[in-house]
Amino acid sequence: MSLLQRLWARRRERPALVAFAALLLASLLAYPAVDWWLRATTEFASNFRFGDFGAYTGAVDRWGAGEPLYRRTDDGGFWGTYLYPPVVVLLFWPFEALLAFRDGAIAWLLASGIFLWTGxxxxxxxxGYDLRWSERLGLAWLIxxxxxxxxxxxxxxAALFMGGLLAVAGAALVRDGRSRRPTDEPTDAGLWDRPLALLAGAATAVVGVVKFAYAPVGGHLLHDRRRLVGALLVVPPVAWLSVRFFGIGAHLTYLDVLRWGVSQGGDGxxxxxxxxxxxxxxxxWVLAAQALRVxxxxxIAGLAALAPPRARRTVFALGVAAFPLVTPQTYTYYFVALLPAAVxxxxxxxxxxxxxxxxxxxxLLLHAHAYGLRFLVVTLPNAVPAFEALRPVYLLLQPGLxxxxxxxxxAAVRVVQTTELSELAADLLPVGNTSTAGAADGD
Incomplete structure (x- = not known):
């Protein structure tokens, strides 16, 4: 049965579920037209300028010209310049070397968008859900x-590409779990007996290599040794490629980029x-936010390590969903990576x-974050001046938060429910139908 059929079948017993699903689907289906209207009628809705892609291709150009990859701004930082590890330049090189700027940007987005859609x-x-061709095409429109x-x-x-990698990691993790009993332990078998676990770890590691800010998505690697090994196997070839093409100096400068990024995340x-x-x-809005992130x-790492094998899915979802909260510097487009966790x-x-x-x-709140926040802190106070009294708590009005x-x-409650702390978690959020609760995490 397809996912939409399953939702529709519950319209009488779970009307709120169907209503939420209809609202979310309608907002996603309509938004491309809404965005076109906003761009045509307002100044705050941005056009397709591909500014960040320009930073990537600028690094490709500097590499080709023998110049330093990283450029400091006048204030000593790196704002608005290339911020990824040196080796990631190789990912963008074909789009810059073979195509004009706008064509390269469109090709990059099509390739990464199709990757996310396929993942x-x-x-x-x-x-375990079927997708008809109409639903597959509909999924592309929803994305x-x-x-x-x-x-x-x-x-x-690069957020579409990162989301695609995480979707591939999630699919490999789930299929690996389906191939063995939930109680199986991975310690007694050979390294290559579970290639899907290795793939899940490798895909997750590539996410962290492309952008270290995504590192918290690797929480599920602590849950399974095979996934951790798969991630570690990525390191030697990537390190060799990076040093081979870019040298040691670029990597020393990249350490400065990381320190600058962490300091930016700690600023007000x-x-x-x-x-x-x-x-x-x-x-x-939290005092000592960096300490709270730590x-x-x-x-999250402790939960991942303590959770039993049958919690593999929710452990994966927990790490992925939590990363925008715990990484030092975060942006609205990071929410793309949360789509696999939501699924x-x-x-x-x-x-x-x-x-x-x-x-x-x-x-729905992630989708509505940007313009919902603008409505609450710009549009509404201009229309109703009394609303400005809430200015001290504007940060708490972020829909994405x-x-x-x-x-x-x-995700955290569901993981805890599989551990020895399950009685506390059950008080927070009931498990649901006990006849199917195990099937949700166990494979």
């Missing part, structure tokens, strides 16, 4: 209608009234007859 289909199939995905396309960003947030579409400051990351959580909640409405609500928190909280 999500593989993930849905691994979870294009997800605001963070459209935003990354306008910037020429600009007011959300100075709105930009990529604006997302989830923990800027504690939260340690907690995994939605399938799990449907299997256990739990709370799939929460997943749909979380995705609450959508992100819903997905992380749901």
């Amino acid at each position: 999500l289909q593989a993930l849905v199939a691994a979870l 294009a209608g997800f605001h963070p995905a459209l935003l990354t396309a306008k910037l020429g960003q 947030a600009r007011s959300p009234t100075l709105w930009l579409a990529p604006y997302y400051k989830p923990l800027a 504690v939260a990351s340690a907690g 995994v959580l939605l399938a799990g909640e449907l299997d256990r007859d739990g709370y799939p409405e929460l997943v749909l609500l979380g995705v 609450w959508g992100n928190a819903v997905l992380v909280g749901l």
Whole structure:
């Protein structure tokens, strides 16, 4: 049965679920037209300028000319320049070397968008759902209608590619779990007996190599030694390629880029009234936000290490969903990477007859984050001046913060329910139908 058929079959017993699904689908289907209208009638809706892609191709040009990859700005930082590891230049080289700038940007976005679309289909199939051709085409439109995905396309960003890698990692993880019993331990067999686990680890490692800010998505590597080995196997060839083509000096400069990035994440947030579409400051309202990120990351790592094998899916979803909250510097387009986590959580909640409405609500809030925030802190105060009294808590009005928190909280509770702390988690959020609860995490 397809996922849409499964949702429609529950319209009488779970009307709220169908209503949330209809609202989310309608908003995603309509958004490309809404964005076109906003670009035609307003000044704040950006066009397809591919600014970030220009930073990537600029690094390719400097490499070809024998110049340093990284450029410091007048204030000593690296804002608006190439910020990825040296080896990632090789990813963008074909699009710069073979095509003109705009053609290269469009080709990059088409390739990475198709990769994400294909990866999500593989993930849905691994979870046991069929997709008709009409649903496959509809999925492409829904991805294009997800605001963070459209935003990354306008910037020429790498978020679609990263989301595709995580979808592939999730699909491999789920299929690997289906090939063995939930209680099987991976310690007694040979290295190559579970290639899908190695693939899941390798795909996750590539995400972290392309952009270190995504490193928290690797939480599930601590849950399974084969996945961790798959990730580690990526390091030697990538390190060799990077040093071979770019030398040691570029890597020493990249350490300065990382230190600068961490310091930027520790600075106070600009007011959300100075709105930009990529604006997302989830923990800027918290004192000692960096310390909180460290504690939260340690907690996620601990849960990943302590959870039993049958929790593999929710452990994966927890790390992926949490990364925009715990990485030092984050942006709206990072939400694209949460799509695989949302798919995994939605399938799990449907299997256990739990709370799939929460997943749909979380995705809807992520989708509405940018313009929802603008409405709350710019449009509404201009129309109703009394609303300015809420200015001290504007950061708490970020829709993406609450959508992100819903997905992380749901995943965390479900992971805890598989551990010895399960009684506490059951009090927070009931498991649901006990006859299917095990099937949601076990494979």
